[in-house]
Amino acid sequence: MPLDLSLIGKGLTPLLKPTVSWTHDKIIGREILGKRELKKTALQPILQEATEKVLDIIEEYDDPESHPICSFLLSPEAEQIIRQIYSASSLDNKENNLETIKREFLQAFYLYTGIDDSKIEEQNIQIFDILVEGCEQVLTKAIDKGRLSAHEAKSVLRHRIIVDELGNIKGLLDCLAKQDKSTVEDILKFEEEYRNQVVNRHGFITPPFVDATKKIPMDKIYVCPNFLPNYYSSQKGSEDLSITEFYTLLHRTVLLGDPGGGKSTFSQKLCYDLATKYENRLLADRQVTPFLVILRDYASQKQQEPCSILEFINDNIKADYQITSFPSDAVEYLLLSGRAVVIFDGLDELTNTSDRQKNRDDVESFANFYPSVPILVTSREVGYKEAPLNEEIFNSFSLGSFNDEQVKEYTEKWFKVTIEETENKRTKKVEAFLNESKGVPDLQKNPLMLGLMCNIYRGEGYIPRNRPDVYEKCADMLFERGDKRRDIKLPIPIQKIQTKIKPTIMYLANWIYREQSLQGGVIEQKLITKASEYLLKRRFEDPDDAEQAAGEFVRFCRGRAWVFTDVGTNRDGDNLYKFTHRTFLEYFTACSLVRNSKSVEELFNILLPKIANQEWDMVCQLAFKIQDKKDRRCGR
Template sequence: MLDWLAVWGISSAGGYLAKEVIGPLAKEALEDYTKDFFKESIKDYTGLSDQTTQKKLFGKALKEFVALVERELEDADLSKQELKQYTQPLKQYIKNQSIKAILGSAFKYGCEQIDTQTLANTWIELKLLPLPEEFRWKYIARQYLKQVHTIIRESDQLRTIRDSQTLDAIANNTNATAGIIPDFDLSTYQEALLERYGNLGLDSLDTNACAYNELKLWKIFIPQNVREVHDLMPSALHELPKDYYRKLVESGQLDREIDQEELKRAKEVYYQQPLKSVLDVIKDSQGYPYFVVLGDPGSGKSTLLQYLALNWARTDLNTALSLRIPLLIELRTYIRNRDSGQCNNFLEFCHQSSGSICHFNQHQLHDQLKAGKVLVMFDGLDEVFEPGKREDVITDINRFTNTYPKVRVIVTSRVIGYKPQRLRNAEFRHVMLQDLESKQIQTFIEKWHELTFTNPADKVKKRERLQKAIETSSPIRQLAVNPLLLTMMAILNRNQELPRDRSELYNQASRLLLHQWDVERALLEDNRVEPKTIDYQDKQQMLGKVAYFMQGNQAGLAGNLISGEDLERIIKDELKLREVTNPRAVAKVMINQLRTRNFILCFMGADYYAFVHRTFLEYFCAWEFVRKFEKKQEISLEQLKTEVFGQHWRDESWHEVLRLIVGMIDSNKAGEIIEYLMAQDGEEDRFGNLFLAADCLSEVRNRYEIQSTDTELLNCFKDLIHYDLNYDYDPYGYQANLVRDLHTQAVVAVATHWQDHPDTLPLLQKWARSDTDLFVRGTAIEQLALGYKDHPDTLAILQESARSDTYCYVRLRAIEPDRGT
């Protein structure tokens, strides 16, 4: 006997109403029900006469309908208890004869719409529990019809009889032949915007059945700050390697060669510009009638435009009519359709082109544009990749603003490759999206955990864990300023302990970005090469080789650039190892993808590529060393110690790589590396070997396995706290400052890396009360307040030091311990 709940896709992970409303039907005789349900459509499908097929399709369709109703109720912010009250009304509703006929009519051949009015009226006529005011029957009907089309298409019994894709093609062709003209239905446009952009786009992540994919963009959106850019793009140019900068000029991707002094002045002017909320800029329609929003990959440019469109779409239609209509045009879709002959300009694109969010009658749209009642948003100028076509699009935008001078216009673009002059000549102002600030990150984290966790204790625990990771780990903090990477971090924090498991964070974040690098699809679309499955591990190994090559370059890990020629060679060699036919052509297809979209590698211009964030360069470099050491056994432990750690421990640009390596290998081998670092003579390098060893110790997964090494390193820091030079020196000069810094850094290291060690708290208390070095006393007080604020003795020590210490510096640390951090 079939388990109908399993067949219908209703499990313990499903929605509450789906289980409660449809679950009981699995135990009932369904013949009479399915007979009414498929009354109008049974003649259209030869396979539909089978009772088992009817029951399968009926249950799947009904589940989708109830799920849509439940989602609409949830969007109205009903509590779980309020939601439960709709169980009995829904049971009564779906058994109504008219409702069964309407829901079943979606299976009818060529069905393009179902009777929305009767759906709404029947609920009222049955005198059921009133629905929220914003409940949208029209939206539910449209989505339900789409789900039924999918059910038909995926049914083995029906697919060969009626293919809904064929029906859509016939309908579109009929409409075009008949010259059917689209209307100007703003209500439908609002629904289309909510459907396209309403949910946060996290579907490519494995979210473990959490409700992330239903998370509404407008609930989690954080408005960023911007700075105005008057002349150049200094944040993008001032740190470019000279050879790369020269190639940008030679390839025409910069308007002109820029004098370094001029660049310096432009940078100073740029940072003198006041920070403004991007929403304040958008509100200032007089000051910013036309403007360009610039930003890095993942910085939130597209999200900003989607948020503006959704704000209007969620507004009551009567109110929305008094506001500017947000017309969101994705330029990569526009140029593709223009090239294929579907449209010649923006009005035709909105009128009839596929890919437009909703078709508008171009004559009525023209009237609205002339009256200045539209906010036009052109998203992704940088995603028009061919320079000639990009110039054509800019010409189209200029012509558009000349034709409709009252219209408000926003354009978004990445920085590199963008030439501002033509739009600046057309009176466009330019603003640069800034990194998220600490307060904005904090707000995002609070919103995220409030919206995605139901268990209060778990919510607080995970939120505080993520906040602490960002505060205490510099690499994680550097990632968190980017909205896309912060979102990844929040998802992964549910099951990962950060920052100790940050290598796993980088792994999971890279998996997402590599998943988006859909190589197989690109190969299918390119007729020149044979399709080949290139999975995540293949791509990971390629990136490991790329990072390994980059660290060996002249700039080493301090840089983050690789030429297209070198990148192609590395990918081609990896493809050869996998016996890929025509590896050079496949490599070119893969690299060409990087020009069309940012994955984990991005195109920088002038035939150069880079990791989207240097953190991924560091992670994949470490990953490749570990692979060579553990899996391939191409390097020995001795070589790892001497040729990797021995050559690079003095270079801070390598420290994150070295720490990641230690965290990814066996604990005992990690202990040997730490002992090697301890044995180095680091006195002339401010004992950087010991501080790096302590950082590496915190990466070791099982420190109890290397207890003797752990204790020996702790003793080194106890000695370092009282280190002094073996010669006389000026007590107020450079040497005195050097000694003082070593003492205080050693105190911080002990408090940080041995926080749970039984000796640490007594040591800090002793140093705070009686150490002869006033800076050691002050730093110990700060660390007690930071790491042991809830210990019963801490407050007493702070009060004693505030009253009794001889030095004002120490007293001030005791009164305001966070001032020195």
């Protein structure tokens, strides 16, 4: 039976949430109390007595002090302590753990409320004891009602969430010992200011446009994908999850996906949602502030000057979010007090395996040092197994391809934000695009490729009915128009071979397609050698010049928007390159065959054995269509 995350994630939130609201009404006026009813929750009956006791204690004090007590009981700091109490209730060494948690509670209470602990120590201990009693009743209630068996309740403590919560106590105690009331107030002010900056920075998407770079508000263009538990995930056998369901399960999580599948965009979406809907408790029913770490940037900074992930986050706040003045230990406090989540984007983006493994090790060390911090790591599926995170700690999910409904939703949003027409005309255009793009479903269901096809349709007014034209137009946009649109000039060595870029890719595709072992990725030096072989015959006389140009060509291919690009490294640390969609590999292979065949008969003789053996089906179809188009252009 899977762990009921609501028991841990919510702790006594169903108790404290109505309690504080109710208490606040009492402070305003007793007549309101008679008109108010507590929210009905599954935990309310067994916790009602504890609620009344907390109210009685709080009512002993005047209004100025009662309000900060209420605020503290609703704070992430208090929720963190409640989760620890719940966790400790399952342990054999419960008393020692609870004594340590009590010290943490008293210190946090004083720092948060500013009320002298010596004045109300006895009452604070009463509140703490009530929280302990409530947590034990929650666990007992769950067992009695069959939500957990006694054996499962004991096994819960072995779950990472339980272990992590208790592992965080010492770090938080050390952090609290360094704080004072004014510092905590400054930290919380910074947290709110930082969340506002997160909204401004991550509230927009820049979709692929041919003629402009245009930022679109997140809510106007983003389409929520589905999430698939992987075979080694604890959620094995589960159905696809919605984004809301995925948020509730996120604790120590790896999200894998295809190139162009939307991993980085989802990372921004998560930051945006958590910052704009902080009160909604989206992430496992917790209020958390997101910190985004782009791992390629972290690795680059670390190469220049050794730094920790915490130091990188602090530097990033200044550089990217333009907050130049904040308490030096603010981020550490948020990490230790249950107020933060960290998103590590792009574990795969380091081309060197050893560097990627170092990044992986840094992430695991960070997770160990801040054991209760929720963590999300994104990576491409290709290459992830070369440097995977600990599967006993991190659950793994895959980002699903768009289904038909999501394709329709994205298309409608894309045309709405890019075409200024009447709704009726736009609706007709969307319907026409969806019908015409069904001929390339593999590209249609990839978010990046779908955006590119929307561009083609907007510019050309149609989606070609044969695959070659679709691929050719996408390739033109990616290899030519993209740089012109961004006003980025090609490197001089590339300008010298610009007319040979596509032919070189065709040559490499034909080579890779014929060698099955190469289709998982070609090492960089082997690729340079093969490209040099092609260029030497057709562009250069000097082998050194050809090899230099080939090296520039390979570097040019890095990150070229998913046609042919780097995909990580092998175990020896060699950079790997591949066609990120098999359809593009097949297309450029077909182009190469047509280009190098002197006649239709020669092409037919090359492909006939493959057709007879029912091989190369798509390459054969594409090749004949490309040849047919070539013949028509030549008037044959």
